[in-house]
Amino acid sequence: MSQEMEFKNIVAQYSKVAPEEMTNEMRFREDLGFSSLDFMSFLGELEDTFDIELEENEVMKIVTLGEALQLLENLQ
Amino acid sequence: MREYYPLTAAQKMHHNWIVDYGTQQVSGVSVVASVQAELDFGLLKKCIQMEIERSGCTRVRFTKPDQEGNVKQYIVKQDPRDIELKDLSGMGNLAEADELMQQWAYETFDGDNIPMCEFTMLKLPEGYNGFFVHMDHRLIDSCGLVVMIGDLFQLYTYYKYGTAYPQELADFQTVLKKDLAKAGNEKRFAKDKKFWDDQLDALGEPLYSDIQGPSVLEAARKRHGNPELRSADIEMQNLFVAVKDYHLEPGATQNLIDFCMNHQLSMTNLLLLGIRTYLSKVNDGQEDITIQNFISRRSTHEEWTSGGSRTIMFPCRTVISPETDFLSAAYEIQNMQNRIYMHSNYDPALIMEEMRKRYNTPEHTSYESCYLTYQPMPVKVENEMLGTVRQHAKWFANGAATKKMYLTVSHTEDGGMNFSYHYQTAHLEEHDMELLYYYMMRILFKGIAEPDMSIGEIMEQI
Numbered sequence: 001m002s003q004e005m006e007f008k009n010i011v012a013q014y015s016k017v018a019p020e021e022m023t024n025e026m027r028f029r030e031d032l033g034f035s036s037l038d039f040m041s042f043l044g045e046l047e048d049t050f051d052i053e054l055e056e057n058e059v060m061k062i063v064t065l066g067e068a069l070q071l072l073e074n075l076q
Numbered sequence: 077m078r079e080y081y082p083l084t085a086a087q088k089m090h091h092n093w094i095v096d097y098g099t100q101q102v103s104g105v106s107v108v109a110s111v112q113a114e115l116d117f118g119l120l121k122k123c124i125q126m127e128i129e130r131s132g133c134t135r136v137r138f139t140k141p142d143q144e145g146n147v148k149q150y151i152v153k154q155d156p157r158d159i160e161l162k163d164l165s166g167m168g169n170l171a172e173a174d175e176l177m178q179q180w181a182y183e184t185f186d187g188d189n190i191p192m193c194e195f196t197m198l199k200l201p202e203g204y205n206g207f208f209v210h211m212d213h214r215l216i217d218s219c220g221l222v223v224m225i226g227d228l229f230q231l232y233t234y235y236k237y238g239t240a241y242p243q244e245l246a247d248f249q250t251v252l253k254k255d256l257a258k259a260g261n262e263k264r265f266a267k268d269k270k271f272w273d274d275q276l277d278a279l280g281e282p283l284y285s286d287i288q289g290p291s292v293l294e295a296a297r298k299r300h301g302n303p304e305l306r307s308a309d310i311e312m313q314n315l316f317v318a319v320k321d322y323h324l325e326p327g328a329t330q331n332l333i334d335f336c337m338n339h340q341l342s343m344t345n346l347l348l349l350g351i352r353t354y355l356s357k358v359n360d361g362q363e364d365i366t367i368q369n370f371i372s373r374r375s376t377h378e379e380w381t382s383g384g385s386r387t388i389m390f391p392c393r394t395v396i397s398p399e400t401d402f403l404s405a406a407y408e409i410q411n412m413q414n415r416i417y418m419h420s421n422y423d424p425a426l427i428m429e430e431m432r433k434r435y436n437t438p439e440h441t442s443y444e445s446c447y448l449t450y451q452p453m454p455v456k457v458e459n460e461m462l463g464t465v466r467q468h469a470k471w472f473a474n475g476a477a478t479k480k481m482y483l484t485v486s487h488t489e490d491g492g493m494n495f496s497y498h499y500q501t502a503h504l505e506e507h508d509m510e511l512l513y514y515y516m517m518r519i520l521f522k523g524i525a526e527p528d529m530s531i532g533e534i535m536e537q538i
Contacts, residue, residue, distance in 0.1 A: 013377060013378070014375050014376055035342070036342055036410070036413070036414055037371060037372075037375060037420075038375040039417075040414055040415075040420075041373070041376075041417065041418075041420070042375070044264070044421065047264075048258070048263075048264060056415055056418065060411075060414065
């Protein structure tokens with residue numbers, strides 16, 4: 001499974017939107033229905049799954065799926 | 077072969093209260109769910125029995141405590157039991173029936189390896205019918221209960237009226253295993269511990285702030301013979317709790333919601349700001365305030381539908397100067413809460429343990445007097461078949477408060493909000509709650525009307 005697909009599958013655990021319907025422009029809160037708690041829990045899940053360290057100040061700026069994916073790629 | 081599991085951090089929180097206060101009563105949770113309609117009690121009984129099969133958390137039992145008081149949990153595969161039907165329809169009105177159910181809510185589950193969940197079907201006055209469920213909080217939290225009750229009514233309407241069969245619930249045992257594995261992840265644990273330790277490194281020992289002002293801390297300082305003491309005593313004997321509810325009208329509620337929407341704030345953080353500003357006001361402008369905030373750790377579909385006790389409280393500590401404007405203060409709290417969310421897998425007992433180690437915090441003292449739960453979920457059962465049928469759902473306090481003041485804020489059917497203050501009668505009176513609610517509202521509405529106004533000015537003007 002590609003990293004992008006794995007990422008979207010994790011997102012899908014928190015959202016009603018199916019992975020195949022997700023686009024990079026989708027916003028976590030407005031389009032995917034994430035609450036603040038969902039978003040922060042999701043970031044923790046990303047850290048554990050992809051073995052990365054997220055900077056708390058950086059992640060607060062993330063709005064869209066594409067931005068999160070980009071950050072994930074940059075950290076690997 | 078039966079599998080035994082340790083308690084999760086959220087379950088441990090309740091378990092520790094049971095041990096500390098010496099009664100399971102502090103861990104009781106009770107609710108009545110009823111509709112103003114005839115019910116087929118034979119079918120309802122079948123649906124309750126099916127729900128016990130579907131919701132694994134209802135079948136959790138605990139082993140006998142070991143020498144340190146620790147227990148393990150296991151899930152019995154089947155838990156066949158009869159469900160009693162009680163006829164209270166002869167009582168004068170619903171309020172009288174509620175009074176009786178309130179007494180049931182005080183009852184305890186005493187013993188090891190016994191069911192910690194009890195359903196009773198009810199015929200109620202005024203044409204209402206339904207059931208009362210009494211459980212141990214180590215099995216389920218309020219969000220879990222709302223989901224479970226909704227599932228049960230869906231089962232009923234499926235069999236009775238052919239509506240859609242409820243969606244499968246996530247397996248409690250599977251989610252429990254995942255949670256325990258997450259808690260056992262050393263890397264994650266180290267990150268979470270660092271977050272909480274860094275806060276103490278940066279800010280030092282917290283400082284108690286009481287709803288009744290600085291005299292409470294002063295009294296604790298005298299009692300302990302330590303003029304520098306920063307924590308105050310917790311009531312350990314008289315746990316009797318009284319409840320005072322206040323209803324905020326729909327229009328005013330909408331103003332708060334709109335402010336949150338327009339400024340990308342969550343209601344929890346606005347409420348935390350209201351409480352902390354009140355505490356600051358009555359404690360001579362104290363800037364360093366900590367409030368315990370309950371987080372319902374349900375984000376994924378599995379977490380939402382697996383039942384269980386996932387609600388856990390963490391200290392939300394902020395140091396806000398009186399010059400800070402209202403909106404910036406709200407963002408400061410939000411920033412802190414977001415960071416706490418990221419580290420909410422941690423066991424909060426370890427935070428207290430660290431503080432005891434660093435500051436020799438005396439036993440049975442605390443840095444917080446206020447506890448907040450914000451429940452965005454309606455208690456009302458959502459079911460297409462029930463449509464406009466009137467419902468009567470009510471949560472009953474377990475009657476034994478481990479906390480001095482515990483505020484639950486929830487949304488009401490009319491679009492308003494309910495502020496439910498549970499307070500220990502050993503130290504607080506209804507008048508204290510009146511003051512707290514009055515000033516919280518003054519602070520919040522002054523702040524949302526003039527978000528650029530400083531916290532200091534707001535405290536002066538209200």
